[in-house]
Amino acid sequence: xxxxxxxxxxxxxxxxxxxxxxxxxxxxxxxxxxxxxxxxxxxxxxxxxxxxxxxxxxxxxxxxxxxxxxxxxxxxxxxxxxxxxxxxxxxxxxxxxxxxxxxxxxxxxxxxxxxxxxxxxxxxxxxxxxxxxxxxxxxxxxxxxxxxxxxxxxxxxxxxxxxxxxxxxxxxxxxxxxxxxxxxxxxxxxxxxxxxxxxxxxxxxxxxxxxxxxxxxxxxxxxxxxxxxxxxxxxxxxxxxxxxxxxxxxxxxxxxxxxxxxxxxxxxxxxxxxxxxxxxxxxxxxxxxxxxxxxxxxxxxxxxxxxxxxxxxxxxxxxxxxxxxxxxxxxxxxxxxxxxxxxxxxxxxxxxxxxxxxxxxxxxxxxxxxxxxxxxxxxxxxxxxxxxxxxxxxxxxxxxxxxxxxxxxxxxxxxxxxxxxxxxxxxxxxxxxxxxxxxxxxxxxxxxxxxxxxxxxxxxxxxxxxxxxxxxxxxxxxxxxxxxxxxxxxxxxxxxxxxxxxxxxxxxxxxxxxxxxxxxxxxxxxxxxxxxxxxxxxxxxxxxxxxxxxxxxxxxxxxxxxxxxxxxxxxxxxxxxxxxxxxxxxxxxxxxxxxxxxxxxxxxxxxxxxxxxxxxxxxxxxxxxxxxxxxxxxxxxxxxxxxxxxxxxxxxxxxxxxxxxxxxxxxxxxxxxxxxx
Ligand SMILES: Nc1nc2c(c(=O)[nH]1)N[C@H]1C(S)=C(S)[C@@H](COP(=O)(O)OP(=O)(O)OC[C@H]3O[C@@H](n4cnc5c(=O)[nH]c(N)nc54)[C@H](O)[C@@H]3O)O[C@H]1N2
Ligand SMILES: Nc1nc2c(c(=O)[nH]1)N[C@H]1C(S)=C(S)[C@@H](COP(=O)(O)OP(=O)(O)OC[C@H]3O[C@@H](n4cnc5c(=O)[nH]c(N)nc54)[C@H](O)[C@@H]3O)O[C@H]1N2
Ligand SMILES: [Mo]
Numbered sequence: 226x227x228x229x230x231x232x233x234x235x236x237x238x239x240x241x242x243x244x245x246x247x248x249x250x251x252x253x254x255x256x257x258x259x260x261x262x263x264x265x266x267x268x269x270x271x272x273x274x275x276x277x278x279x280x281x282x283x284x285x286x287x288x289x290x291x292x293x294x295x296x297x298x299x300x301x302x303x304x305x306x307x308x309x310x311x312x313x314x315x316x317x318x319x320x321x322x323x324x325x326x327x328x329x330x331x332x333x334x335x336x337x338x339x340x341x342x343x344x345x346x347x348x349x350x351x352x353x354x355x356x357x358x359x360x361x362x363x364x365x366x367x368x369x370x371x372x373x374x375x376x377x378x379x380x381x382x383x384x385x386x387x388x389x390x391x392x393x394x395x396x397x398x399x400x401x402x403x404x405x406x407x408x409x410x411x412x413x414x415x416x417x418x419x420x421x422x423x424x425x426x427x428x429x430x431x432x433x434x435x436x437x438x439x440x441x442x443x444x445x446x447x448x449x450x451x452x453x454x455x456x457x458x459x460x461x462x463x464x465x466x467x468x469x470x471x472x473x474x475x476x477x478x479x480x481x482x483x484x485x486x487x488x489x490x491x492x493x494x495x496x497x498x499x500x501x502x503x504x505x506x507x508x509x510x511x512x513x514x515x516x517x518x519x520x521x522x523x524x525x526x527x528x529x530x531x532x533x534x535x536x537x538x539x540x541x542x543x544x545x546x547x548x549x550x551x552x553x554x555x556x557x558x559x560x561x562x563x564x565x566x567x568x569x570x571x572x573x574x575x576x577x578x579x580x581x582x583x584x585x586x587x588x589x590x591x592x593x594x595x596x597x598x599x600x601x602x603x604x605x606x607x608x609x610x611x612x613x614x615x616x617x618x619x620x621x622x623x624x625x626x627x628x629x630x631x632x633x634x635x636x637x638x639x640x641x642x643x644x645x646x647x648x649x650x651x652x653x654x655x656x657x658x659x660x661x662x663x664x665x666x667x668x669x670x671x672x673x674x675x676x677x678x679x680x681x682x683x684x685x686x687x688x689x690x691x692x693x694x695x696x697x698x699x700x701x702x703x704x705x706x707x708x709x710x711x712x713x714x715x716x717x718x719x720x721x722x723x724x725x726x727x728x729x730x731x732x733x734x735x736x737x738x739x740x741x742x743x744x745x746x747x748x749x750x751x752x753x754x755x756x757x758x759x760x761x762x763x764x765x766x767x768x769x770x771x772x773x774x775x776x777x778x779x780x781x782x783x784x785x786x787x788x789x790x791x792x793x794x795x796x797x798x799x800x801x802x803x804x805x806x807x808x809x810x811x812x813x814x815x816x817x818x819x820x821x822x823x824x825x826x827x828x829x830x831x832x833x834x835x836x837x838x839x840x841x842x843x844x845x846x847x848x849x850x851x852x853x854x855x856x857x858x859x860x861x862x863x864x865x866x867x868x869x870x871x872x873x874x875x876x877x878x879x880x881x882x883x884x885x886x887x888x889x890x891x892x893x894x895x896x897x898x899x900x901x902x
Contacts, residue, residue: 227251231673232260232731235274236343236652237790238336238364240556240663241265241406243274244733247653247673254278254653254674263733265664271405272787272803273794280651281677283796285635287648288678297623300641307679307689310645315693317628318354318600325596327355328578331589335361337605337634337649337793338683340657342568342708346684347604349570349700350691357598360582363612365521366880371533372555374757374879375541375765377748380738381557384664387414389550390516392508394422396536397446398520401430402787404663407518408434414516414550422505424449425522426782427810427852428845439505440847443780444526444770444887445495447535451767452491452499453506455483457542462510467544471746474756474764478538482766494767496847510543514550522784525886528768530879535765541753546745559660562667562719562736563712570700584883585874587614590621600628604683605649609638610792610856613872613885616834632686635796638859638867648680655682658709658728660736668733669709684708770887771875777831777889779815779851783868786854795858804855807862809838809892812848816840819892826863826895831888834871837864837895851892 228250235243244263248256257277261268290310295301305313321329332351338344351358387393387410400408412434415421423435424446432438441449457463458479468475488499497505509515517539523532537553545551581589581598586608590598601622612618622629622642631643640646653673660667676682681689684705691701713725719736720728728734741747748754756763772780785791788800795801809829811821821827823842828835829851838853846852853868872885 367529370879397523448494464544587617
């Protein structure tokens with residue numbers, strides 16, 4: 226039997242970007258394991274990836290192109306050939322662009338695969354077509370925006386610094402589920418004597434590993450950080466020498482903002498008691514090297530960027546940056562290491578076309594005009610499940626005159642609405658180059674097995690679509706490996722020739738980020754800019770959330786689960802059966818106030834929608850907050866709609882991000898048929 230081990234990389238949207246060893250037997254993956262030689266993975270994979278072979282060879286994999294023969298959304302299709310699929314799509318697009326112009330076509334993609342070539346391979350095609358451009362801002366652009374407001378282009382410290390910290394704050398991150406290697410490193414630091422503090426909105430799996438947990442009101446972290454700074458300044462727990470040499474705007478912060486941020490006032494806004502705000506401030510200031518690992522949870526709010534900016538002031542006030550293990554880590558950016566413009570090809574755009582926010586797909590499909598969106602091409606994303614305001618998205622997808630193509634591995638909620646479905650390869654079936662956003666590692670990999678069924682990779686599909694459109698540019702006739710070669714063949718301080726050779730050979734490598742001890746703060750002023758006059762808000766201050774203004778009594782957290790990744794992995798039965806679908810966690814007092822009992826069906830609702838849940842009364846959530854985990858496929862849920870029927874298309878204060886966690890609802894008994902808010 227032909228059996229061998231191949232090296233590969235986990236393609237999912239996770240900061241860890243693990244290296245994997247893939248066991249292949251007779252062209253099938255039979256097992257995977259964490260690569261012991263990978264600097265972050267060190268042999269450990271998460272529960273989702275431990276049996277990746279069950280995703281790759283799932284009975285649910287799409288294996289042939291499909292043409293819709295039933296009603297939109299009914300999921301009734303018949304198999305067709307690739308030739309028929311491509312010629313149907315191309316002739317439809319030629320007609321539509323002739324009638325409405327290229328902008329009537331909207332690509333929709335996000336992070337099914339994080340590989341640099343496959344993820345971005347639609348860009349050159351849609352640029353050449355003159356299609357509308359998608360603003361890919363669903364995840365956490367407010368985090369980058371908030372960081373930039375105070376730290377400019379300063380590169381992130383190595384996340385491994387956590388090992389040298391004596392106080393680790395896991396702030397708005399569910400590391401036990403979403404970045405298990407950060408969790409492992411935090412636990413290692415704890416074994417060496419560090420304390421772990423978790424700041425979240427409920428008792429997450431991560432909270433179990435903490436010495437202390439502080440529960441905040443959703444979106445209240447800016448208030449918590451301001452309250453801490455008030456205490457630190459009042460009690461002279463700051464590093465004046467560091468501030469004088471490195472910080473811009475400390476005086477203005479003390480004069481204009483902090484006096485009003487007493488622990489008593491901030492407690493009302495953040496839900497942490499004044500005593501605990503004071504205690505946390507003192508503990509933070511007295512730590513030798515406090516390390517904040519900031520997650521994305523707290524950024525998906527109307528005030529998300531401001532929150533990140535405010536929390537980022539803390540290490541500046543105590544000079545934590547001077548000491549090994551001290552500082553704040555938001556995520557790495559390795560943009561300089563690979564010339565992505567060679568894949569994205571903005572130069573193929575004849576003129577800039579309109580930008581459509583992926584957070585506002587519902588509005589784009591239902592209200593956009595001049596031209597309306599007449600065709601949607603979805604690849605490696607599942608907007609019917611993951612995009613905010615699901616009712617608006619589905620209303621759009623149901624439009625009879627919308628020509629929808631979905632390139633997918635599975636019959637997702639979105640694929641059910643397609644006119645044509647194209648089968649996609651999994652990461653084991655195509656080559657790519659991966660880089661991490663939670664560390665500085667990168668790795669190239671080849672296909673380990675042949676494509677399952679007639680599936681094709683993203684790059685291959687765009688290559689044959691270009692041919693179908695009659696374009697003769699040699700660019701589209703290259704292979705994915707040719708593009709990877711071009712990304713590697715580039716002079717940069719991030720990697721020397723020896724490192725590039727190892728990368729080309731498929732080894733996991735650590736890149737050399739341009740950390741410059743002579744110029745630690747890469748901002749306009751060369752200082753940490755607490756005062757930033759380029760911004761409309763020149764100083765950090767308290768900003769309200771949307772939910773606070775919506776006038777409904779409960780805050781809903783659509784949180785992550787350890788057993789899925791956004792809407793991915795529900796195809797694995799074992800993982801799915803480890804969770805209960807659509808559970809709504811609520812405090813006993815909130816349940817009693819509403820006369821709701823544990824285990825009963827309830828409806829959560831707001832002006833956008835109503836969603837059926839099973840109620841779980843628990844002390845894991847504080848009163849005023851309700852939590853549900855996972856983004857379930859519709860076929861597994863009790864009602865018609867998932868949690869995103871409750872989330873909104875409104876955007877964050879910076880970065881135009883999603884406000885998926887900034888949601889107000891009320892919860893009622895399900896037997897309340899005429900109830901309307
Ligand atoms: N298992 C698993 N892993 C994943 C994912 C997944 O769905 N499942 N998703 C992947 C993706 S795309 C991403 S972006 C990352 C995200 O990974 P993380 O950065 O961990 O972000 P989230 O899980 O969205 O939210 C983190 C925590 O923030 C909390 N939170 C929400 N609002 C607030 C707030 O206002 N204040 C505070 N202090 N906490 C708050 C949530 O309850 C949650 O526990 O994980 C990736 N990895
Ligand atoms: N309620 C709620 N909504 C959320 C979130 C949440 O926590 N709660 N998280 C938000 C966040 S942080 C993010 S980043 C987004 C993520 O949103 P998406 O990026 O849409 O993530 P997934 O749900 O993982 O869907 C990815 C799809 O890509 C497919 N796929 C995988 N590989 C390939 C490939 O190579 N080619 C093709 N064509 N398809 C492929 C998979 O089968 C899967 O269906 O969701 C957001 N939505
Ligand atoms: Mo994300």
